[in-house]
Amino acid sequence: MTQETKAKATAQYTAEEASKKLQQSMDVAEDAREKEYRHPTFAGLLFMGEFKPELLFPFPFQPEEDRKEADAFLEKLEAYLRANVDAEEIDRTHEIPKEVIEEMARMGVFAMKVPKEYDGLGFSQTNYCRAVVKVASHCGNVGVLVTAHQSIGVPQPLKLYGTEEQKAKYLPKFRQGQISAFALTEPDVGSDPAEMAAEARLSDDGTHYILNGEKLWCTNGTIADVIVVMAKTAPKVIKGKERKQISAFILEMDSPGIEIVQRCEFMGLRALYNGYIRFTDVKIPAENLIWDEGRGLAIALGTINVGxxxxxxxxxxxxxxxxxxxxxxxxxxxxxxxxxxxxxxxxxxxxxxxxxxxxxxxxxxxxxxxxxxxxxxxxxxxxxxxxxxxxxxxxxxxxxxxxxxxxxxxxxxxxxxxxxxxxxxxxxxxxxxxxxxxxxSTEIMHLFLAREAMDPHFRRAMDLVKGKLAGSEKTSKILELLKFYSWWLPSQHVKGWIPGSYPEMGSLEKHFKFIKKASHKLARSIFYAMAKHKQGLERRQMLLARLVEVGTELFVMSATCSYAIGLKDQDAEKGDSPIALADYFCTLARRRIADHFDAVSDNDDRQANKLARRVFDSDMRWLEEGVIWTGPED
Ligand SMILES: Cc1cc2nc3c(=O)[nH]c(=O)nc-3n(C[C@H](O)[C@H](O)[C@H](O)COP(=O)(O)OP(=O)(O)OC[C@H]3O[C@@H](n4cnc5c(N)ncnc54)[C@H](O)[C@@H]3O)c2cc1C
Missing domain, CATH: 1.20.140.10 (Butyryl-CoA Dehydrogenase, subunit A, domain 3)
Structure with missing residues (x-):
């Protein structure tokens, strides 16, 4: 195979594989979706051209009684951090002093999100995040120690998916100062965890799983007492096809067979207790399986959603x-x-x-x-x-x-x-x-949001696109789609001309009018992009990124205006300052939105794609010459 054909084959393989893998990962994400919710998602509706300010206006400020729950704790925590935590020294020595961790444990810092019935502080998400704002602003290392443990470590998946026995056994330990971690990433598995290699085999007598494999960059992993670890379990045949199963387990870190291979060192967060961990025939009791076999990625994604x-x-x-x-x-x-x-x-x-x-x-x-x-x-x-x-x-x-x-x-x-x-x-x-x-990562958020943005259209036309329909079923689906879109698409144009009225927004009303108009344009742009690129759209990542960035800006503008009005009404001393800040933020956001919309049709993506291919095809190697290359040779 010539260099050129090899590069072409690789590119082709990458595109097809990426599409298949994306589908797999998104299917799992779909599984992780909360099934019960009271009202539709505000931002999801923006993608369909529906701006529903009533979903975030008036702003849902923290209720007074909830605020009081954490005030005294936060005051104490702040005083302790000010007096005892030297972020510069922690950065220099790469260590968080043991006594700091112990004192925070005594205060209950590692049990903020643990419900009161399990001996925790039972904080709401808002109170927990008030603490995070304080800790993270004072010392990033201590912030990550606390949040990796509590946002993605054992407390969160157990709260969401654990059995009563698991909660009763493990959650009270965090009030006693135990620390946890979350182990998903592996050396060959980063953004796409569906491909993981770590394996947990059920023992013949069914009493325990035997874990083998490696986990990389597990934050808190070098000091954790207990972690949640994701691994492959035996595949299952579903609808005639063998399906890979990924499961999640609670693992006590004093179990035999666990080796901390390396404490990883980073550009920042230099005191992170982040480990490369190897598991060799580690026994995990069967009752430590969380939820069910095959639910591991759904647990990981559901945990990260809240995390x-x-x-x-x-x-x-x-x-x-x-x-x-x-x-x-x-x-x-x-x-x-x-x-x-x-x-x-x-x-x-x-x-x-x-x-x-x-x-x-x-x-x-x-x-x-x-x-x-x-x-x-x-x-x-x-x-x-x-x-x-x-x-x-x-x-x-x-x-x-x-x-x-x-x-x-x-x-x-x-x-x-x-x-x-x-x-x-x-x-x-x-x-x-x-x-x-x-x-x-930013790129994975783009992909995830793009899938969500297109989801209402996908769901409507899924069976047709996948070729699942034939004969009269196919004809009636086409007619149904024609009927829907012959009304929906023109309505997105017409509604875009109707300005909307939001007098409660005062001088910020112009921005709400803009959001309404732009959401219709966004909905149309998504539809046209899907119609133009069809299944190839998922490979047009730059186009998708622009569309989801527009949706994100519109969501943030909406939240900011609503928040600013709420702050002004709550506290007269602030005068019109929240409004002035929100107004300027929206002005900047509108410019960015205009740029994104312009770039949907006027961009350099094709040229960049071609050029990147040539860089990989190695006919531009000369550009790398003239320096002292210290990495391994190709
Ligand atoms: C300090 C630190 C702490 C961490 N803590 C934990 C932890 O506690 N537990 C844990 O399990 N993991 C942890 N991680 C791992 C972290 O979650 C991964 O780094 C992250 O998931 C990305 O994986 P990766 O680094 O392998 O990058 P890759 O997946 O290899 O991606 C590399 C680049 O390619 C981009 N990319 C990947 N796929 C696509 C695509 N389809 N389209 C476009 N671009 C793409 C990515 O956005 C990224 O820019 C930690 C990492 C670090 C650095």
Whole structure:
């Protein structure tokens, strides 16, 4: 095979495999969908051209009695962190002092989400995230220790899917300070966990499973007492086809056969207790299987769905720190005759940081509020919140570093040595970068949201597209689709011309009118993209990304406007400042939306695709020459 044909075959294989795998993963995601919910998802409806502000207006603020539940705890936690947790030292030594972990355990930090009947603090999602905002803003390492344990570690899947016996046995241990972890990723299995290799074989007498395999990057894995681990179990034949089964187990880490091969070291979060773990004939009692055999990925995805709300909270905490640094330094540092924050480039950054921080806070508290209300399917909104907040924080940190100039690049300790305020922008930057990669990377969020965006259309035409229908059934399906779309599509045009009226939004009404109009355009654009590219659409990732970014911006705009009005009404002292922030955020978001819509038809995707192929085909190797290559040779 020539180099060229090999490259072509590889590309072809990749495209077909990707499509098949995507389908598999999405099928599992479908399985993980909450079946019972009270009202339809706000963001999901936006993709179909339906803007329903009543689903998030008025803003669902935390009820007073729930707030009081955590106030005293949060005060104590804050005082403890201020006095005893030195984030710079933790970053330098790569260790969180043992006494810090022990004291947090005594306070109940590792049992915030454990229900009271299991000896936990029984916090609502909102109170838990209030704690996350504080901890993560003070020290990223401690933040991740707490959240990896509680958002995705054993407490969360047990609460969602555990039996009464499992809950009674394990949940009280977290009030006694036990720490947990979540082990899904493997060396060859990252974004696509359906392909995992770790295997758990049921013993002949059915009393236990025998686990073999490896897990990579398991946060808290090197110190955890108990973890939730996903592994393949025996395949099952379903509808005549053998289907791979992935199952989830509670595993006590003092079981024989567990080896911590490596404590992994990262660019940021340098005190993470993150492990590469090997399992050799590890016995797991059969009663430690969570839910059922074959439900492991559904458990993992269901857990991450709720776990994903924590990342926006952590990001919001870090964004608020950046805002404080940018504001103080922007006014204090004078260059070229005036404070750097007052030069127009500086003002621009400050306005972006402040308004975007409000938007991050809005989606964080909105999604938390929905979780606490219960019965709301929030998969789409939590994915959007994760996507938006992680990307937004990265831009905010970058701008804050730029405003700080050389001091932004300097370590807090080094700044402190000569008596300057030890603002740790470089540490925040190192610590937050990974947020765009884990718990569903930006690209995977795009794919996930794209599938959700197209889902109503897919479901309507699925049988036809899959060739499952013939004869009169096929004809009647085609007629049914023609009837629906001959009404739905023109209605999306007509409704787009009707401006809508939202007097309760005051000066933000124009943005709600825009959201309504843009949601119709989004719905039409999704439909036209599907009609044009048909099954090939799933390979047009850039096009899909633009459409889901529009949906995400519209969701965040809606949340931000609703939040701003609520804040203004709640607290007269804030004056019109929430409105001014929301107004500017929406102005920026509208520009981004316009750019995305423009790029749907006017883009350079084809050229980029061709060029990337040539880079892989190796006829541009010359460009890599002239440096000292330190990696292995091809
Ligand atoms: C600090 C840290 C902590 C972690 N903690 C945990 C933990 O506690 N438990 C755990 O199980 N895992 C953990 N992980 C693993 C993490 O969840 C994975 O890194 C993540 O799932 C991505 O997998 P990957 O790194 O193998 O990237 P890959 O899946 O190899 O992806 C590499 C790049 O390709 C992109 N990509 C992949 N597929 C597609 C596609 N279909 N289309 C377009 N782009 C694509 C990705 O977005 C990414 O940019 C951790 C990782 C890190 C770095």
């Amino acid at each position: 994903r709300i924590t990342l926006p909270a952590g990001c919001t905490g870090a964004a608020k720190q950046c805002l404080s640094i940018a504001r103080r330094w922007g006014l204090e540092r004078v260059q070229w005759g005036q404070p750097i924050g007052l030069h127009e480039e500086g003002r621009n950054k400050i306005a972006y940081i402040a308004s975007t921080t409000l938007a991050m806070e809005a989606v964080t508290w909105l999604t938390c509020g929905w979780v606490d209300q219960g019965g709301v399917d929030i998969r789409i909104e939590t994915a959007m919140a994760k996507l938006f907040c992680t990307e937004a924080l990265w831009k905010i940190v970058d701008m804050t570093m730029q405003l700080r100039g050389g001091r932004g690049y300097e370590k807090g300790r080094s700044l402190a040595e000569r008596g300057e305020p030890p603002y740790a922008v470089e540490r925040i930057m190192r610590d937050c970068r990974v947020n765009l990669i884990l718990e569903g």
